[in-house]
Amino acid sequence: MYDVAVIGAGVTGGMIARKLSSYNLTICLLEKENDVAMGATRANSAIVHAGFDAEEGTLKAKLNVKGSEMMKQVTDELGVKYKNNGSLVIGFNAEDRAVLEGLLERGRKNGVRDLRIIEKEELGRIEPNISKNVICALYAPTGAIVCPYDLAIAAIGNAMDNGVKLKLNFEVTGIKKTEEGYEISSGEEKISARYIVNAAGLYADAIAAMAGDTSLRIRPRRGEYILLDKECGGLVTHTIFRTPSKMGKGILVTPTVDGNLLTGPTSVDMEEKEDKATTPEGFARIIKEACENVDGIPFNKTITSFCGLRAVGNTGDFIINTPLEGFVNVAGIESPGLSASPAIAEYVAQLLEEQGLALSAKMDYDPYRKSMHAFREASIEEKNALIRKDRTYGKIVCRCEGVTEGEILEAIRTNPKPSDLDGVKRRTRAQMGRCQGGFCGPYIVELLARELGIPYDKVTKSGGDSYINIGETKEDR
Amino acid sequence: MTDLVIIGGGPAGMSAAVAAYESGIRDILILERDENLGGILQQCIHNGFGLHKFGEELTGPEYAWRYEKKVRELGIPFKLNTMVLDITEDRVITATSSEEGVFQIQAKAIILAMGCRERSKGALNIAGTRPAGIYSAGTAQKYVNRKGYMPGKNVVILGSGDIGLIMARRMTLEGASVKAVCELMPYSGGLARNIEQCLHDFNIPLKLSTTVVEIHGKDRVTGVTIAAVDERRRPIPETREYIPCDTLLLSVGLIPENELSKSAGISLDRITGGAEVDQDRQTSVEGIFACGNVLHVHDLVDYVSEEAEIAGRSAAEYIKGAKPGDESVRITTDGKVRYTVPQRVTADKAVNVYFRVADVYKNVTIQVYRDGEPVYAKKKARVAPGEMETLRIGEDIIKGAKELKLGLEVSGQ
């Protein structure tokens, strides 16, 4: 019997599990996929929003501003890359300016620091490639960028190091109330827990319904992106948003913490919760709008495109409540969910305490996790000292991103351990560069097979039936 | 200080090393990131290599071995499993290996021979999902030929580059069914002989002016939608056709790998993607030379060796004190000729110019213009982008010229 079962290993569930692991509790984190951070957390804009978007008084506004202020420390503890690059919402005309003034007002009420409107001349100085048609911008110096799956992986790894049990490929299919709490099943497999935190993203409505709360409705909304080569990352230094309109927030242009340039997202309501396909219309829209915002974006330097699904709830706000005894919903966590995640975790801990869960601080809780980027950032001397101890750190496997065998092996052996190619990619950036794994893929398959003790052709791209190879060639049989 | 450091131990790097040795340079070092010499040839187990150079048909590894044997016999030092991370304009090389960790070398001259990589799916922005089962043709070749595993059974190939054509045959021989090879352009980018021997002989359809517009499948590819394209290469919706398959191979172009060249500040040719060089294959940075697929993509390894020998000899001369000529004559093109290598000439001597054309043309006259005046013409029945052409420009033409231009006159289509 666990004290708490957290359902969903995205950034929300991950941050909650980490927070709870600082108390004397037994916790399990349940995830249906073969790895963590496979939902919205995998594919989003990666922005730590300053907090001027959401309406005053909403949970979104409160938790965003608080989460964004906590983010620097959290990422330091977890060894996750974070950059306080500031953001700009650009306006093209008087109508936009009026909207920006409204946002400025709202942001100030929400408690966002240092917000101000800047004019064309100053804008041109700090962001020389911004479109010449822009007349002004709302400048938010507290805006930042982070790598969302890196954050979730690190939070979950840290939670595991502090005792949390992660169960992958555990798709919750049934929840039964028992005397002491709940029995949670995934097919034949069952576990029990006194409390449940439902952080199942798009499926939070289904999970809630299993427990008897039918008030939730979560709809998927597609967001497509185009990611450009590192050569282009310096085109802008701030995150460039458009002025929001009836049509939504529009296409943004931003550098990523790894130095790429990211453009997107589109915004289309969907029926299917698994449909992560990109579309030609989406690409066309991204390219058109991004080029209106910033001059000279070289889309011929595209390295990949992808799609994320927003979990849109039925209230317009985050839905964080306790509809049943010992059961907390953390649903409708659309943007700014990533930014808010550290604050959401604190809030949820508080709700659990109100539900009677005793929170006593764990003496040996360690909030720190070794950075997975340590080798990359080390000096030549430090690198050589490590290579002398472990030669695999001298061998580059991924040429495009310069990732060594040592770093890949370290990632494969570190919580939460990846067991597929995409998992290694998200942790090390190997296969994420311009050749997209063309060169290093076959070797990483070999490393995974060896480390996991499975045959070469049983290695998958991302779990399930996503096998890279389907068998041996004739000659070898 | 090392006289000559060669980055890359493929056919280009090895040929250059041998040529430099034969020109009297002894202090040579080849740096290779792979665990053996030979580069991409190691996985090209089909034959067809060496027809020009040795007058016989060799497989890739056999061709590579001829040079590796030479390198070993001459005792030219090489380091394997060694990845160059950076080079500077002053020819300081930073590399890393398991044996030595991160180390630096100062070179008198450098030859860049890093080869090329395949264009990846990401660059194409194909709509749909991102399941397992999508590989560049070269990656699939590695799985099949080096690792002994089959990446799939029912295959569609996008792009008719040579590696794609070769893999169509290879996968078929391994028992897979290749449904189609789709080519965006109205002509194939591969060699005519490969289309004959790899597609026609196996009844694999080559669909020209056709592209893949959507990828389907969640875990593994379950199919692709293809469509014909109009003259402006836009898909025509009415022609959409679904093909069930579990694998999509991409052979959509090769890109010279010039990240290191950029770090040294070498100027690159926008069209070739490689360095701009003179007749000695010297780049815009003195003492740094380039040859092979890192300079421009070749279709035959024989030409790679030829070019590498030039670079090797020139680097040797440079080490012995020769300076690059300071007057340089640019070789420009008319657009029908897309590019030339070299792009400029700095010495009054005859030069072999390699070039590619922009489209398929029949009954053409290749024209050399000297300061605007036509001075040399050569007729050819057919030229195509997939086949590199070469032309010798005599000393008499080069001497005293301010500008040279290569063009095509097309008398028939």
Ligand SMILES: Cc1cc2nc3c(=O)[nH]c(=O)nc-3n(C[C@H](O)[C@H](O)[C@H](O)COP(=O)(O)OP(=O)(O)OC[C@H]3O[C@@H](n4cnc5c(N)ncnc54)[C@H](O)[C@@H]3O)c2cc1C
């Ligand atoms: C296009 C887009 C752009 C965004 N941009 C930003 C941004 O710039 N800044 C920002 O702050 N936020 C942004 N967001 C929002 C942010 O990505 C999300 O708020 C955040 O990732 C949500 O995390 P999560 O853990 O709640 O959900 P998810 O990451 O979706 O995690 C839910 C997890 O639950 C698992 N699960 C589901 N059902 C079950 C089951 N039955 N059993 C077990 N496990 C289950 C899923 O597999 C998944 O791993 C964006 C979102 C999208 C889609």
